[in-house]
Amino acid sequence: MNMPWKLARQTAREAAKPLDAVELPLPDALGLALAGGVRALASQPTCDTSAMDGYAVAGPGPWTVVGRVAAGDPVPAAVLRSGEAFAVATGAPVPAGSGSVIPVELCAVDGVTLWNARSDADTHPGHHTRRPGADTRPGHHARRPSSAHQPPTGKHIRRAGEDWSAGEELVPAGSPVSPAVLGLAAAAGHDTLLVHRRPRVSVIVTGDELLHAGPPRPGRVRDAIGPMLPGLLTGADLLGTAHLRDDPSALADALSVDAADVLVTCGATSVGRADHLRRVLSDLDAEVLVSGVACRPGHPMLLAVLPDGRCVAGLPGNPFAAHAAVLTLLQPLLGTLGGHTARPPVTAWLPDVGAHRTDTRLVPVTRSGGLAVPVGHDRPGSLWGAALADALAVVPPGHRAGEVEVLT
Ligand SMILES: Nc1nc2c(c(=O)[nH]1)N[C@H]1C(S)=C(S)[C@@H](COP(=O)(O)OP(=O)(O)OC[C@H]3O[C@@H](n4cnc5c(N)ncnc54)[C@H](O)[C@@H]3O)O[C@H]1N2
Ligand code: MOO
Numbered sequence: 001m002n003m004p005w006k007l008a009r010q011t012a013r014e015a016a017k018p019l020d021a022v023e024l025p026l027p028d029a030l031g032l033a034l035a036g037g038v039r040a041l042a043s044q045p046t047c048d049t050s051a052m053d054g055y056a057v058a059g060p061g062p063w064t065v066v067g068r069v070a071a072g073d074p075v076p077a078a079v080l081r082s083g084e085a086f087a088v089a090t091g092a093p094v095p096a097g098s099g100s101v102i103p104v105e106l107c108a109v110d111g112v113t114l115w116n117a118r119s120d121a122d123t124h125p126g127h128h129t130r131r132p133g134a135d136t137r138p139g140h141h142a143r144r145p146s147s148a149h150q151p152p153t154g155k156h157i158r159r160a161g162e163d164w165s166a167g168e169e170l171v172p173a174g175s176p177v178s179p180a181v182l183g184l185a186a187a188a189g190h191d192t193l194l195v196h197r198r199p200r201v202s203v204i205v206t207g208d209e210l211l212h213a214g215p216p217r218p219g220r221v222r223d224a225i226g227p228m229l230p231g232l233l234t235g236a237d238l239l240g241t242a243h244l245r246d247d248p249s250a251l252a253d254a255l256s257v258d259a260a261d262v263l264v265t266c267g268a269t270s271v272g273r274a275d276h277l278r279r280v281l282s283d284l285d286a287e288v289l290v291s292g293v294a295c296r297p298g299h300p301m302l303l304a305v306l307p308d309g310r311c312v313a314g315l316p317g318n319p320f321a322a323h324a325a326v327l328t329l330l331q332p333l334l335g336t337l338g339g340h341t342a343r344p345p346v347t348a349w350l351p352d353v354g355a356h357r358t359d360t361r362l363v364p365v366t367r368s369g370g371l372a373v374p375v376g377h378d379r380p381g382s383l384w385g386a387a388l389a390d391a392l393a394v395v396p397p398g399h400r401a402g403e404v405e406v407l408t
Contacts, residue, residue, distance in 0.1 A: 041189030
């Protein structure tokens with residue numbers, strides 16, 4: 001009795017535990033799952049910092065410029081008093097007592113005297129914003145901006161801890177380490193991250209009829225699964241691919257590769273004379289968790305656990321059936337081993353494609369604006385449809401038109 005498709009996926013997700021956690025330098029952690037939450041080692045910003053090139057000011061203007069601070073400088077020892085200003089660069093620490101920062105393009109400066117030129121222009125039409133160094137002609141008081149306007153407190157100052165505080169959890173365990181997570185972790189003070197190690201996979205392709213180069217001919221077909229698999233082993237390390245004849249003892253030997261966490265077999269899942277997988281697994285005392293799934297294509301797929309804990313994913317020999325089995329069983333298993341939290345399903349609206357009465361159909365589609373469009377060419381032996389598609393739509397038994405899950 002074939003297992004319902006949803007239950008088979010769930011079973012695969014729960015078939016193993018996450019692999020060991022390892023501390024890796026940031027670049028090596030890319031794509032792995034966090035084994036612990038990323039906590040900030042320091043607040044951001046660590047001190048009150050200017051968000052603009054300009055002048056930090058205290059109290060109402062005009063102000064006297066009493067100092068200067070550049071990016072990379074320590075926090076100035078000075079404490080600004082009302083009527084004082086400090087020239088500041090974007091990213092530089094502002095002195096204690098700073099009420100706000102006035103961007104340089106809104107300032108007028110004459111020697112050490114600073115005005116907020118924009119407020120002057122606002123209240124005295126005809127006066128224009130002046131850049132520092134522009135001709136403000138000392139002594140020509142009638143032409144000087146003279147407003148006592150005080151910019152809103154805190155304007156253009158990034159206060160200490162405004163983004164996050166030291167100790168705060170920024171990204172939860174189980175999240176994938178994306179490029180942005182790497183940048184965030186560095187910003188928060190980390191040189192390394194604690195992540196789950198990547199599952200190691202060995203692939204075993206079986207079949208007397210398979211060719212690995214050149215055109216197919218009557219009785220011989222090109223191996224289409226071997227070339228497809230590496231790109232589908234998301235988040236895993238492929239140790240190697242063995243090509244075997246239809247020979248049970250060779251299959252049993254290949255399944256004893258103990259460097260792998262997961263062994264992926266291709267072919268030999270069915271009931272023909274040369275289909276030895278189930279018998280070999282039984283001889284090896286494997287526990288078969290999934291033996292057939294109620295889905296089209298791919299129903300002979302299987303999942304087993306060897307006595308030493310290594311998992312075996314059995315992909316059917318028909319190439320599109322093998323693709324369906326990877327998305328149904330192998331990817332959820334690899335996700336769990338790699339410590340990845342399951343992501344919520346992605347859905348799209350699919351027209352009526354003719355559901356199966358008892359089995360879930362996996363249908364190659366392209367997606368556009370929430371709509372899934374079947375691409376056809378979806379016979380089990382052909383990867384043509386899957387190659388044109390950007391997802392497989394999951395069509396439950398009896399489904400008509402409507403929203404369905406899509407696998408990518
Ligand atoms: N009596 C039954 N026969 C079959 C059943 C069944 O229920 N009862 N199920 C069919 C379905 S569905 C599938 S899928 C296949 C599964 O077969 P196996 O996993 O045992 O694989 P093979 O028999 O070796 O090959 C099936 C088919 O695929 C071609 N093949 C195999 N490997 C590759 C490869 N790496 N690249 C390209 N093509 C491959 C092979 O030449 C066969 O044509 O069983 C059905 N039979
Ligand atoms: O797995 Mo088979 O049809 O479903 O090729």
